[in-house]
Every structure is written in structure tokens, then in C-alpha cells.
Amino acid sequence: MTTRESGPDDSKKLAERVAAAIEHKIADMGWPVGQWIGSEPELLAEFGVSRVVFRQAVSLLEHHSIAEMRRGPLGGLTVTAPDGVSVVRSAALNLRYNDATPQDVFEARVALELKCVELAAERIDEDGIAKLRASLASEAEHQRSDKPLGSHDIHRTIAELTGNPAMRLFIDVLTQLSVSDRPENLNQQQQRGRTVVHAHERIVDAIISGDVAVARHRMLAHLRAIAKFIDAGEKAHAKKKAAVAGPKRAPRAKAK
Structure with missing residues (x-):
């Protein structure tokens, strides 16, 4: 060369x-x-x-x-081993730069997550069951400690169980973009944490049972709840921003 x-x-x-x-x-x-x-x-x-x-x-x-x-x-x-975190961050930044809307992210995430639960349910084995249960146990412990729930680990575990590294990578990207800045008090965090943990438990139960249809149905319901929560956060943020900016002033009339 x-x-x-x-x-x-x-x-x-x-x-x-x-x-x-x-x-x-x-x-x-x-x-x-x-x-x-x-x-x-x-x-x-x-x-x-x-x-x-x-x-x-x-x-x-x-x-x-x-x-x-x-x-x-x-x-x-x-x-060296490629740094997955930097790859995910770069992809997420690129989507933000290209003005990917929450709806864009939701549509892509639904398509990918439903395929992930389908493949995971079809390919589940004892090792996969152990990983899912360990992830649920960690999540439940986190929720009991009154810390803000990091609710994406189970999604990454499900993607990993597909055996498709591309799915795991893109789930990482899309979950990074599915984070809301919506403020919550402690009671709201606890309630949302319980709701998320319960939804994850039901999804995992369906995967372990090998019931593809139920796993897909429960994942879709869970993702719709996430989208609703994020949308409410976006609207609250826009309302707060508008309040800080104050009312729009009428343009001055031109002198004759």
C-alpha cells in the first residue's frame, strides 16, 4: 500500500x-x-x-x-474492544441532530422490541431464564431503595437473548432516547417504579412460558405507557418554557 x-x-x-x-x-x-x-x-x-x-x-x-x-x-x-457506550451515544446524538421526534423513536422502538420479545420467547433456555430473573431481582431491589428506577436493563437483557448483537445495540440507542425530563416527587417515582416493575415481570413471565403472542401484547402495552409518560413530560416542559418566556407581545403599529 x-x-x-x-x-x-x-x-x-x-x-x-x-x-x-x-x-x-x-x-x-x-x-x-x-x-x-x-x-x-x-x-x-x-x-x-x-x-x-x-x-x-x-x-x-x-x-x-x-x-x-x-x-x-x-x-x-x-x-482493543470497541466501546459500545460511545457508539450508542454517537447514534443517539445523530438522531437528535436530525430532529428525531419522540413519535419517530416510539415507532422504531415498537418494531424492534416486539421482534426482540418474539425471538427471546422462541429461543429461551435455562441460562436465559436465569438472566431475566436476575435482571428483575436487581430492578426490584433498586425500586425498593427509593432510587429513581433505571428501567431499561430488562429491555437490554431481552435484546441480548435474541442472540442478535445488532438488536442489542439499537435497543441501547433507542432506550437512551426514551428518557423523560419530567419532574417527579418521591411518591410519584415510587408509584411509577412499581408499575414498571410489574409490567416487566408480566413480560418476563410470558417470555419464560414461550408465549410469543402474550409477550408481544404485554410489551406493546408497556411501550405505550412509556410513550404516554414521555409525551406528558414533553408537554409539561413546553408549558413551563412558554410560561418563562411570558406572553407574546403584539407587534407595534407602524407610525403613519
């Missing part, structure tokens, strides 16, 4: 190509986290680029948690 860059733009494009080539190489190796890929001099010789371009490529790889350059006598480019 011996190439020559003639300017900043060429240098950037070449760095992107080198980073992509290294990423493909790592993927072909089976993504062996912790494995040494090569030293800087070795990789410079392999790709035939300048040190500046190579280090730009390494920065791209490190930014995306694909590989990192370790220093020292035994240093070199080493495979």
Missing part, C-alpha cells in the same frame, strides 16, 4: 484508508482483543506511509476503540 500524500486533504484521506485497512485486518483475525499487531516501524513499512499519516490513522483507531498504540520497548499497535 505504498502511497504518497501531497497535501492536508490527501493526508487525511490516506490516514482514513490506512485505518480502514487495519480495521479489516483486525476483523479478519477475529478481533483478538489484546493481541499485538505490530510496532510503528513495522507498520510504517507495511503500509508505506509517512509517520504523520500513520499516527493520524492510529488516532482514528483509538477514537473508535479499535486499537491503541502502546509505548515502551514492548510497545506497538494492540487490538
